[in-house]
Amino acid sequence: MSTMTKISQLARHAGDPQILQTGPSSLAGIDRCAKLLGWVGIWLGLVKLFAPRRVARCLGMGGKARLLRLFGLREIGAGILTLSSEKHVGMWSRVAGDGLDIATLLAAQARHNPKRGNVSLALALVVGITALDFVVAQGLAARHGRGRGERRLYPDRSGFPQGLAAARGAAARKLAAQPHSSAFS
């Protein structure tokens, strides 16, 4: 039982059911992984948004603080999207953002950059995260996509045992015939 669940028991009425043993969840591992990546993205985005100069210095990208700030905003946006119910859209936006990060880091790997070592490390990290983002995005699409399961139509389910023609206006006729036993009976 999570801490939040334990705390919420305090606000509950005395006789309400208490959890004795928790069972399998509607959230799968892939959903939890996306959630974690969403929070990591928001945290990294905040770092880029509020300390862009330190990040730029660390990567030898002086003068790119504004770009890093924009990347921070992008990462926060993707993180929020990943935490929403449209998490697959968030994950694909993360993958696209990873591509931008890789392109920027590749450009920063020029020979004259004294922090090339840091850039290489960051690049390796981003490539790894990109691979993870891609796998999670694909996993989410497979788990939550409309394509799963059988496709059926229901052309025979009218819900009217006496047929559609008999049903048309049946209640109205009855109400008209019995004005005092109205639908409010």
Next chain:
Amino acid sequence: MRALVWHGKEDVRCDTVTDPQIEDARDAIVRVTSCAICGSDLHLFHNFIPAMLPGDVMGHEMMGEVVEVGTAAKDALKVGERIVIPFTIICGECEQCRRGNFSVCERTNRNKAIADKVFGHGTAGLFGYTHLTGGYPGGQAEYIRVPFADRTHIKVPNGLSDDQALFLGDILPTGWQAAINCDIEPSDIVAVWGCGPVGQMCIRCAILLGAAQVIAIDCLPERLSMAEAGGAVPIDFKTESVIERLAELTGGKGPDKCIDATGLEAHVSMTHPDSILDRGKQMMMLESDRAHVLREMIYVCRPAGVLSIPGVYSGLVDKMPMGMLMNKGLTVRTGQTHVNRWSDDLLRRIEEGQIDPSFVITHTVGLEDGPEMYRVFRDKQDSCIKVVLKP
């Protein structure tokens, strides 16, 4: 006992919890034989309805067999009787109950003080819903305590199966009330947005009440096929312009009556830019509800028409075309369903064979499969329209 418990956003689990007990003389304990996952459960699943707490038992559409009755309910209920439990808990004695406005019963919300602060005036207690409506444990469980059980029940006559009777507790009266709220005349064209379970009931009820034509708007082929089977003309908003098709079907006049059976999670579509803006705002907590359907209804409805809103909304919406609403002289009717106002009449209609609400059931599973079925229903997989759970 086992129960489906909300642990957080998109996290429902089949847990083992303590059994309910009689707490008040008007209580009854019911062994749940059938319960359903409702569209509004998905709003709770997504945490769009405020004041859910981790550990809440879900479910507000259920029926079963009475196994224990409090002393004050013994005249009304007997052990062994089969009952449908309306999702609105009613005292049957307050001024609103006496007027038939059961969903705003003044006594059954046990968190009324908080609800009064939030809503101005609190509403009735509801099962398996937010703590703003009392936080009563729901019926997606093996047993449920029914408060005010001497009034909060619908007795099921022998001969009716669970599947035929179950929806008397929510979606059938919800569809009926939505159609009744339209004041349907024989020449009326009624448009229904959203062909989920409530939308399907709205379509059938509008047909029964004599609408000249019913138009159903959705984007899922399985739902549109079921709507068409019930007598509606389908519009697929992904492949057709709703505004153009409605104009064509109504001779340019617009539908006389419009029903929003979608609620706060209107579909987000590239063809509806306002729906994208709504979703962005909803994520940033700048708006709680996506109101595309409301805007579209106001736009297309024939002047002096009626907008009936059974779809659930939770809080604030932006960009409402009030000028259009006012100048066109539209009437808006909405509210949670006054289940017991309609249940006797609808029960009779089921018994007479006018309608069999079990047509909407597409999946029947055990309670242990509930968490997975929340996901299947939400993701619209396996042509799922309505899930019934057998605890």
